[in-house]
Amino acid sequence: MLALVAVAGAGGWFLIAGSPDSGDPGVGNKAAAVQQAPEDIRETVEKRPRGTAGHLVASIQDRGVKPNQHQDTPGTWATDKVLVKGNDDALDAVEVNSGDEAWSQDLAGSICAWTNHVTVDGRTAIVFKDKEKDGTCNQLALFDLDSGKKLWQVVIPWKESALGNFPDVTMTKGVVSSAWARGSAGYDMKSGKRLWERKGITHCREGGFAGGKALLLRLDCATSDYEPITKIVKLDPRTGKEKWRYDVAESIGLVFIISSEPAVLAVAAGEDDISDLISLDEGGKYRATVRLDGGHYEVDCDSGVTYSAVDDCSDIVVGGDQVFITSGEDVDGSNHRSNRIVSFDLGTGKPVVKFEAGPDQMIHPVRMSGGQLLAYRNGTDNYAPFSLVSLDPRTGKEKVFFYFTVLNEAMPLTYTKFSDVVVENGRIFFGSDMVQGEAIKGKPVPEWLAFGVGSAG
Numbered sequence: 001m002l003a004l005v006a007v008a009g010a011g012g013w014f015l016i017a018g019s020p021d022s023g024d025p026g027v028g029n030k031a032a033a034v035q036q037a038p039e040d041i042r043e044t045v046e047k048r049p050r051g052t053a054g055h056l057v058a059s060i061q062d063r064g065v066k067p068n069q070h071q072d073t074p075g076t077w078a079t080d081k082v083l084v085k086g087n088d089d090a091l092d093a094v095e096v097n098s099g100d101e102a103w104s105q106d107l108a109g110s111i112c113a114w115t116n117h118v119t120v121d122g123r124t125a126i127v128f129k130d131k132e133k134d135g136t137c138n139q140l141a142l143f144d145l146d147s148g149k150k151l152w153q154v155v156i157p158w159k160e161s162a163l164g165n166f167p168d169v170t171m172t173k174g175v176v177s178s179a180w181a182r183g184s185a186g187y188d189m190k191s192g193k194r195l196w197e198r199k200g201i202t203h204c205r206e207g208g209f210a211g212g213k214a215l216l217l218r219l220d221c222a223t224s225d226y227e228p229i230t231k232i233v234k235l236d237p238r239t240g241k242e243k244w245r246y247d248v249a250e251s252i253g254l255v256f257i258i259s260s261e262p263a264v265l266a267v268a269a270g271e272d273d274i275s276d277l278i279s280l281d282e283g284g285k286y287r288a289t290v291r292l293d294g295g296h297y298e299v300d301c302d303s304g305v306t307y308s309a310v311d312d313c314s315d316i317v318v319g320g321d322q323v324f325i326t327s328g329e330d331v332d333g334s335n336h337r338s339n340r341i342v343s344f345d346l347g348t349g350k351p352v353v354k355f356e357a358g359p360d361q362m363i364h365p366v367r368m369s370g371g372q373l374l375a376y377r378n379g380t381d382n383y384a385p386f387s388l389v390s391l392d393p394r395t396g397k398e399k400v401f402f403y404f405t406v407l408n409e410a411m412p413l414t415y416t417k418f419s420d421v422v423v424e425n426g427r428i429f430f431g432s433d434m435v436q437g438e439a440i441k442g443k444p445v446p447e448w449l450a451f452g453v454g455s456a457g
Contacts, residue, residue, distance in 0.1 A: 036120045037120065037173070038119065038120050038121035039119050039120070039121070039123075039173055039174045039189050039190070040119065040120050040173050041117045041118070041119060041120075041171060041172065041173065041211070041212050041213070042118050042119060042120045043368075044369070044424065044425070045369050045370040046369045046374065046390075046401075046423065046424075046425070046426055047426060048390060048399060048401050048426075049401060049402060049426055049454075049455030049457055050455070050457045051402070051455050051456060051457015052400050052401070052402045052403055052455070052457070053402060053403065053455065053456040053457060054386075054387075054388075054402035054403055054404030054453045054454065054455060054456065055404070055453065055454065055455075055456040056099075056451060056452070056453060057096050057097050057099075057427055057452045057453060057454040058082075058083040058094045058095070058096045058097070058099055058429070058450075058451065058452040059083075059094070059099065059410075059448070059450065059451035059452070060083065060085050060087075060092055060094055060448075060449045060450045060451070061446035061447060061448055061449060062087060062435065062446065062447050062449055063444065063446045063447075064444075065435055065436075065437035065444065065447045066437045066444060067437045067438060067439035067442075067444055068436070068437055069436070069437040070434060070435075070436055070437075071087075071088050071434060071435050071436075071437070071447075072088055072110065072111070072433070072434045073085065073086055073087050073088065073431070073432050073433060073434055073435055073449050074086045074111045074114050074433060075091075075111060075114040075116075075126065075420070075431070076419075076420035076422055076429060076430075076431025076450055077116075077118055077124055077145050077422065078096070078422050078424040078425070078427070078429045078452065079118070079122045079145050079146055079424065079425070080096070080424070080425040081095065081096060081102070081146050082094065082095055082096060082102045082103075082145060082146055083096060083429055083450055083451075083452050084145050085431055085449045085450040086111045086114060086126070087449060088110050088111070089106065089107045089108075089109055089110045089111070089128065089129075090104060090105060090106050090107060091104070091105040091107070091126075091143065091148065092104050092449075093145070093148055096425075096427070096452060096454070097454075102146075102148070103147065103148030104148070105143070105148050105150065107128045107139075108128060108129070108130055108131055108132070108139055109128050109129030109130055109131045109135060109139065110128060110129050110135075111126055111127070111128045112127055112128060112129055112137040112166045112167070113126065113127035113137065113166055113167050113168050113169045113178070113309070114126045114127070114169065115169050115170045115171055115211065116420070116422075117170060117171045117211055117212060118145065119171070119189070122144060122145045122146050123142055123143065123144055123145065123151065123189070124142070124143060124145060124171070125140065125141065125142050125143075125169050125170075125171055125176045126140075126141060126143070126169065127139060127140050127141075127156070127166070127167055127168075127169050127178060128141070130155075136158070137158060137166045137167060138155050138156050138157075138158045138167075139153060139154075139155065139156075140153065140154050140155075140156050140167075140169065140176070140178055140187070141153040141154075142176060142189065142192065151192075152191065152192030153192070154187060154192050154194070156178050156180070156185060157183065157185070157197070158178075158180040165180070165181055166180075167179060167180040168180075168208040168209055168309050168310070169209075170209040170210060170211030170212075170215070170311070171189070171211050171212075172211045172212065172213070172214065172215045172237040172260075173237070174188065174189045174190070174237070174238070175187065175188065175189055175195065175215070175237040175238060176188075176189055177209050177211065177215060177237065178209070179206040179207070179208050179209050179217060180206060181200070181205040181206065182199075182200035182205070182206070183197060183198050183199050183200050183206060184197070184198045184206045184209070184217065184240075185197040185198070185240075186215075186235075186237060186238070186240055195238060195239070195240070196238075196239055196240030196241075197240070198240055201219065201221075203221050203222050203223075204219045204220065204221035204222075204231070205219070205220045205221075206218075206219060206220075207219060207220040207230075207310055208309060208310035208311075209310070209311075210257035210259075210260045210310055210311040211237075211260060211311075212259070212260045212261065213260055213261035214234060214237075214260040214261040214263075215234070215235045215236075215237045215260065216232055216233065216234055216235075216257050216260045216263060217232070217233045217234075217235055218230060218231075218232060218233075218255060218257060218310045219231040219232075219233060223250070227250055228250075228253075229247065229248065229250050230247075230248040230252060230255040231245055231246065231247050231248065232245070232246040232248065232255070232257065232263070232265065232280070232284070233245050233246075234263070234284060243284075244283055244284030245284065246263075246280055246284045246285075246286070248265070248267065248278075249269075251269060251270060252267045252268070252269050253267075253268045253269070253270065253272070254267065254268040254272070254274070254301070255267050255268075255310075256274070256301040256310055256311065256312075256313050257310050257311050258277065258299075258311070258313055258316055258318055258323070259318035259323075260311075262279060262280070262281075262282075262318065262321065262346060263279070263280035263281075263284065264277060264278070264279050264280075264318050264323055264346065265277065265278040265279075265280070266299050266301055266313055266316070274292060274299040274300075274301060274313075275291070275292055276289050276290065276291055276292060277289065277290035277292070277299070277323055277325075277344070278290075279323075279346040279347070279349075287346060287347055288345070288346060288347055288348055288349035289349050290323060290325075290344040290349045291349070292325075296327060296328055297325050297326065297327055297328065297342065298315060298325070298326050298327070298328055299313055299314075299315065299316050299325055300313065300314045300315060300416075300417050301313040301314075314364075314416040314417050315364050315365060315416050315417075316365065317365040317366065317367055317368060317373060318346075318368075319368030319371075319373065320368070320371055320393055321345065321346050321347065322343040322344060322345060322346060322352055322353075322393060323343065323344050323346060324341055324342070324343045324365045324373055324393075325341070325342060325343075325344070325365070326339050326340070326341055326342075326363070326364060326365065327339045327340045327341075327342060329362070336359070336360055336380070336381065337360070337362060337380045338356070338357045338358060338359060338360065338361055338362065338380070339357050339362050339363060340354055340355060340356045340357055340363065341354070341355040341357075341363055341364075341365055341373070341375060341391070342354050342355075343373075343393055352393065353393050353396050354396075355375070355391050355396070355398065357377060358377075358384075360379060360380050360381040360383070360384050361377050361378065361379055361380060361384050362377065362378055362380060363375055363376070363377045363389075364376055364377075364378075364416050364421070366421050366422075366423050366428075367423060369390065369423075371392075371393070371394070372390045372391060372392055372393075373390070373391040373392075373393060374388070374389070374390055374391075374423050375388075375389055375390075375391055376388050376389065376421065376428060377389065378406075378414055385403040385404060385405050386403065386404050386405065386406060386414070386453075387400055387401070387402065387403045387404070388400070388401040388402055388404075388423065388428045388453075389401060401426065401428075401455065402453070402454070402455045402456075402457075404453045409448055410430075410448045410451055412432065412448075413430040413431065413432050413448055413450065413451065414430050418432070418433055418434075419431060419432055419433060420432075420433070426454060426455065427452050427453060427454035427455075428452065428453050428454075429450060429451070429452040429453075430450060430451055430452075431449065431450035432447075432448065432449055432450065435447040435448075435449065
């Protein structure tokens with residue numbers, strides 16, 4: 001059963017006070033929002049609020065998770081009106097500010113693929129299982145996040161393979177695309193009509209899509225000697241035709257697509273962890289390599305066997321021809337940790353600017369907002385508050401949106417490696433990827449699925 005938590009004064013939540021910072025309504029950012037069409041993938045430019053005291057604006061709990069029960073909760077989305085959370089075989093939404101339930105949408109089966117992309121007019125796509133066909137992961141649907149209305153639903157031609165992987169899903173302007181081991185297809189965002197379909201290529205499997213401004217496909221192939229090799233293909237979203245192809249070196253193991261435009265890859269060269277970032281130019285030609293120096297920098301990507309998303313990497317953002325990543329932790333004693341965000345030029349691979357978290361704090365990049373980088377800090381000593389901040393790559397300066405604190409019960413949702421972090425309409429939202437049921441004196445306790453924070457000013 002879904003539980004909604006009251007917004008105001010919930011047990012001492014978000015009590016950090018701040019003062020207005022006058023004369024800067026736009027995050028210190030002179031870049032105006034780019035004019036976008038309703039079916040474009042949104043690239044909102046956030047305005048910094050007048051006050052820096054944060055408070056809870058929305059939260060979702062689930063009281064139905066049984067003790068020791070594992071439940072996947074994939075996907076977290078937000079608009080100016082609602083916070084939406086994937087919860088096993090349902091989508092649940094609450095109104096921002098009031099905390100009231102907005103809508104709930106039961107699905108035919110569990111969510112098995114989703115995308116973080118949202119259109120300007122608030123639509124997103126998911127794939128879920130068909131209970132009537134032995135849990136086949138083949139139901140693709142587009143939803144309006146504000147209303148919860150399912151706009152269309154189609155069956156994708158996926159059949160479970162020996163590899164066991166699920167399809168993935170992504171979006172570009174006007175098109176929803178899905179890839180599976182033996183093929184892929186693109187669907188018109190307005191009608192759900194299939195625009196094109198790719199059949200499987202000999203000695204290759206379609207590893208997955210990265211969307212947004214462009215559509216890139218990872219092909220997982222093998223040489224004649226059965227050595228693995230990866231190819232990155234840029235497709236025309238409307239026709240499915242190839243525009244260019246980049247062959248990753250055979251010495252590279254795992255490959256993830258950090259950004260579709262500009263094209264940036266995260267790769268594991270001879271090891272299990274991400275070791276390098278590779279940038280490509282507009283024609284798919286090699287530009288530069290950013291070396292992560294054996295743990296000095298951290299890029300964490302989900303390489304699960306059944307989860308097919310190739311763009312699911314945390315603590316990394318691309319914008320302004322730079323890539324922003326976090327350093328490894330600096331540890332001083334048992335409870336004193338800190339880190340920094342460092343940017344690298346995508347044309348040269350050289351470092352550009354550094355943002356320090358500060359003593360007993362960790363900082364995490366979230367997304368670009370015009371020419372600014374949005375990030376959040378969390379304290380590691382149980383005293384320093386969280387904060388949502390704007391970082392200027394040109395000047396190295398930082399401006400605070402607001403400060404806030406988090407209850408211990410909701411703290412796991414703020415760990416970027418295991419949760420979603422979304423900034424939208426001047427607010428920050430955190431959502432879990434999964435929950436594990438717990439009990440107190442034999443009775444189930446509510447499990448936190450998502451919450452959002454905004455300025456009280």
